[in-house]
Amino acid sequence: MKGRRIIGLGLALIMLVLAGCSGSTVTKTDPAKDTKQAPAAAATGEFDWKRESGKSIHVLLNKHPYAEWVIKNLPQFESMTGIKVTYEVIPEQNYFDKVTVSLSSGSGTVDAFMTGAYQVWQYAPPGYMQPLEDFINNKSLTSPDWDFNDFYPNIMGALRWSLKAGEAVGTGHQWAIPMAFETNVLMYRKDLFEKHNIKVPKTMPELYETAKKLNNIDGSGIAGIAVRGSRNWGTIHPGYMTTFANYGAKDFNDKLEFTGGSDKGVAMTDLWAKMIKEAGPKAWSQYTWYEAGSDFGAGKAAMLLDADILGYFQDVEGGSPLAGQNKIAWAPPPVPEGHSGQVGANLWIWSLAMNSKSTKKDATWLFMQWATSKEIDLQGALQAGTVDPARKSVWENADFKKKLATKPGYYETFQTIINGVTIHFTPQPKFFETTTEWAATLQDIVGGKDTKQAMADLTKKINSMMDQAGLKK
């Protein structure tokens, strides 16, 4: 008996050592500093769509209307360039799991992938992403019609980052090209406001009072306002962060210490939590983008403070019970009392990025510039509702303006805030951890915890996280 135990333990130890040895074959060189790779975008000669004809590329796409429009038009790309495009569409819940595994394996089987701006802070530092400015500036590889300057500079800039934790987006390498984006604004029931003679709120205190007034108005059971509340970074990112930034509060200082517990941050958070407690949805802590949007579209909430396109999708044909009845209107997000100057908003950009390990980078770049070209963007916005387009030319297009005229306030709100639209978070690689803890803290505050104490506890937690990760300066 004892002998068998010893043999068993011995075998286990051997396997442990074997398992450990296999792990250490993971690459020990840092791809970001790998100078043996051929220089990207070294092509010369005249621009020709057919220059990479015969090649085949593989693209990862998130299940989203933007991706569906690209897939629909792929035959046009394939006949124009002779490049075969294979793709995988993955639901958003699992999409980034797949992207992370594909990129970290270093296999190069994926050439291009959809990404958001926050993911750049995770994927770019380890060298998984290919910087794109060499491709953009190479006239042999970029069509003269593509027109880099047609993109809103702050939208394109939100996908530029210097890789320095704590440094704002806008400088450094260009990591991705925008497909389309969302700003965060206020959407409200025009018909209810007119019926009860309610003014559109401009400040956060006004929003709170309006939400309270509308809550259960006429015994209808309607919630005053719908906002996200699940234990997820997506709860902080839209309406909350937009209002937080408009209050002049900052998430981190330049020493990468958490400053969300400042007086401005506490004041805004306190009012936000009060609004939810007194006029928000009853199951707020389980609300994602989906619940918030469908509550508004189903007439269960009088206002919605979230992505402008969320209200847009409720208003298209078949989108919700309110669709096409001219009952939804858009307005800029709330500001603190006495605020003057540019109203801003946080944003989310679905964009296309290139795998640094791709072996067909030129072909991939041809695909990426086609998918973000003027024609694709314009037709997508007109035919498939792929809003908000990132190109100025689309917003100035007469047909697009006519289409938006059916959405009261949409165009005006966009024009009002566009210059203040950027990523208001401080880029750092622990973004998802810190922002998820922030959402959990917000849930505690709505659950009854004192705001100042909760934000102080959050500050301690996040600072310790940054310390452990060696990020605190």
Next chain:
Amino acid sequence: MSNHADPTIPLNMPATPRKVNRWRKWRPYLIIAPAFLLTIGIMYPFLTAVWYSFTNYSLTRPTFEFIAFKNYRIILQDPSFWNAVSVTVRYALGAVAVEMLLGLGIALLLNQEHWLAKALRYVLIFPLMISPVIGTLIWKLMMSPSVGILNYYLSKIGIKDFPWAASQKTAMMSVVLVDVWIFTPFVGLLLLAGLRSLPRAPYEAATLDGGSAWFTFKTLTLPMLMPYMMVCLMFRLIDSLKMFDIIYAMTGGGPGDSLMNFSLQAYFNGFLYLNLAYGLAYMIILWLIVYIISQVLSAYWGKAQKRAVGQ
């Protein structure tokens, strides 16, 4: 003459040739080979996980180093870890206690020869046939404070706006309720099978001697059923300690940190924050806890088996 040592070989057979001898020597090893391969298939990922938990392996880093017990040191000093311990233990004890009591009661009730009992035996297993995630989503809809049917009926008896899983105070009981609904049939079914396999003789003797129902239950049923109850307890306890589906589908760990148990912490750390080694350390600690508990319960199960046959 050496043949006589092996009773399977007839006495009048000639001495066995060397070829057959070798085959007989290797036969036991070939028979256990599939099981052995399966064990390797289970042990290899497990030991890889143990190894990774001693490194700083992260999916956002192209290289990693051996850091010994640093992950474990950080975890044991992290308040989130101790919160996870509290949540995991409270969930497991709450769910298992209710399931065992309810399951035993249901098994006793269904162990009768009444036509209703016989019919309900088949209905009993319905919740078990649904995947826990689907069951949770059904309950999530029923528990919705705004459109859920539970609050509709509760409002009729004067309880307005019960928050269910939307509030820190009631989230735990909501997920425990879903767990109980899905897994009580498991306990009930196992105990029912146990009840039906108990020997009749002691019960006839007790009836003849005039023992009450409670006396019969206390001195006959309970000790004889104890091995089955220990098996149920082991299964349910281990399952509840590592529960992920129900909690993630219901609230994703919220509100706040009220439902962040071990499995959820491991998932968030490993797959959302991409610190795979840190998430694995959580899982290894959970494995250690489950292993110790299962060893203790196994020992009790052995004792209960001996007691059940009167030793």
